[in-house]
Amino acid sequence: MSDSHAVAAANAGHIAGQIGEHSDGHEDHPAYLRHHFVSLEQQNETASFGMWLFLLTEIMFFGGLFTAYLIYRNWYYPAFVAGSHTLNIFEGSLNTLVLISSSFTMAMGVWCAETKRQKGLVWSLIATLILGLGFLGIKADEYHEKYVLHHIPGSTFSSQGFIHPSEEALKSGEKPLAADMAAKTEVYFSLYFAMTGMHALHMIIGIVLLCGMLWKATRGAYMDGNISFVENFGLYWHFVDIVWIFLFPLLYLISRHQ
């Protein structure tokens, strides 16, 4: 108290309004309450509000890509249908399953942190990590497939496969595209790589953060009730999951039977 009196004396100014009950009571609060917050509740609410706002900026970030997708899909509908048919529906579905599972394990992690189960938290995070890496692995295999088919936009891109579909594709009902429309599949694949690439980048950032969190969790962090990092990371992870939940139908599914 004597220290804060000295502070008050040093402050030559007078404080606006009535001076409230001196109730900062540092002793009552845990060490992780930052100095500029009044209460733990305020600190947690602030962190979570900030995270939601950040996710809003992320929606706008992906929004630009979704807008481009919407416009070009309307313009180059046959090319988008044909491009979509070449995607690997099995791997795409598997990845959706993997990602939803990882969201589940992440939610379990948050619950374990809330109920102060350290082992549970560590294992949930490990499971999330493995599933996240699994997603990226499967995605990499899909990208490789595109590379083999010359479907990566740029100098190596070839739309020959759409002008002259293989016997197999013709049998399954695929129709050859005119050369000018076939060329537009490059726009489809540009968007495919931009969208899934940005999504994968978010996964990678998430995995880096996840590793840091896991390392801390193994050393006993988050067991003192200070779990706002776990909660907010959970929000981020679910958000990245939800982006995929929109990407998967737009890129793989809605043109499936056309």
Next chain:
Amino acid sequence: MSTIVSLPDQATARVPKRNYLTNENGILSWLLTGDHKRIAILYLISITFFFFIGGALAGLIRLELLTPQSDLMSSDTYNKVFTMHGVIMVFLFLVPSVPATLGNFLIPIMIGAKDLAFPKINLLSWYLYLVGGGMALGAMITGGVDTGWTFTTPMSTHFSNTNVVTTGLAIFVAGFSSIFTGLNFIVTIHRMRAPGMTWFKLPLFCWSHYAASILMVLGTPVLAITLVLVVLERTIGIGVFDPTKGGDPILFQHLFWFYSHPAVYIMILPGMGVISEVISTFSRKRVFGYTAVAFSSVAIAVFGFFVWAHHMFIMGVSNYAVLVFSLLTMLVAVPSAIKIFNWAFTLYKGSITFETPMLYAFGFMGLFTIGGMTGVFLGSAGTDIHLTETYFIVAHFHFVMVGGMLMAFLSGVHFWWPKMTGRMYPEKISQLAAVVTFIGFNLTFFPQFLLGMLGMPRRYAAYPPEFQVLNVFSTAGASVLGVGYLLPMIYLIWSLKYGKVAGNNPWQATGLEWQIQSPPLTENFTTIPIVTQDVYDYEWLERQKEHEVTHVG
């Protein structure tokens, strides 16, 4: 001339020994600080640095345009110079100018908080700004970029051989610094207000920053993804904007202006917040129509998102789109006019004094009004076709950005200088600087309206000889303007050591920031204030003073 300045007795007064500047020492205590006031100072130094680089480039442009031939530099160099002038001034000066410096310093204090909600993210935003600024400088030194600050495709993706990728990434990074600043402000204003500080007791400075922050948070990510696509198009060759592959360059324009039109409100709204505070203080009156002014900021932010295509009237958008966007553009004039009229009514029957911040504020009101109204010319589809891509548009946005925003910035810097440093700037010379700036500004940019009306296109190093007289006026004005900007730089630094001691509240202003010591303590308030008074409550301030006197007695 009467004055409201009341300084403590200079013989005995001293700047308080313990304050946020002296609390910790050493370079690391600055580089690793979480204190919003120190970060504001770091920002202030950095943006001043970039302002003078951008200003030097502007000087080169005006020097080249002194004569009709392109003699000082080649056309290619000229393209690079005006591009870098635009990039630096827009992204590295105007966007962070008021929010990252004054906003950073003042918002927590004005709402009665000890700091912004996320001090570390605040510091991170400064480092991102530095990285972005460094990359932009690097790009400039290693060959520059010549696309114009708008990065128009397919020029930027196919035909330019300059450092588009580096500059684009620089803006991407600097953009995140702006997102983090905006995010911090919104969360802080929502969650960190002192007891009793309701939304309608917030100073209008906070309201306009809140509105600008909404734009930063929602607009900037769209610019980010657009620049990513441009970079991918240049490096890998994806075809989103490339017409030869089926992409549409107009889509780039839509995405770019979806950010860059709101961005002009990101730049101007915080300035409007400064003007509200200054006008109220120097006319000793509550801002007339407080609620209307507060909501007009939000209205500008909301309407600002639905007018972007007025930048594209001549770029092949449909006539129906032109009609709609033209109409929506007119709508933005309404909340801007609400502000101007309410400031005018605040002045009406106020006890007006003419200290430097007020002089700059008057400059703002006049020049912003001209800038805004010429914006209506450009928003009207018919006249736009004649005037766009001419010097008329250059004059229009410089009236808003330099005549408006820079005046507001200087007004704010002078107004809060005693709070930030504890010392007054020299009044007489700063009044002179304000007048010089005003004259220099008008001499520089008013002739450009005429040049534009006569049809002189922008972005060319050479022009027909009949335009020379007006261009000479403009260049002469630019040198006066340069003096007007150098003066504050010199006397403000001088005042750090030799300025008069300011005391807590030299202006007799009502904001919470004026009720604490100058410079403030690191923790701002020794105890969190409980706000009972109304906003801009000068009677309350008078009562406080009487109260103080009885105490002394």
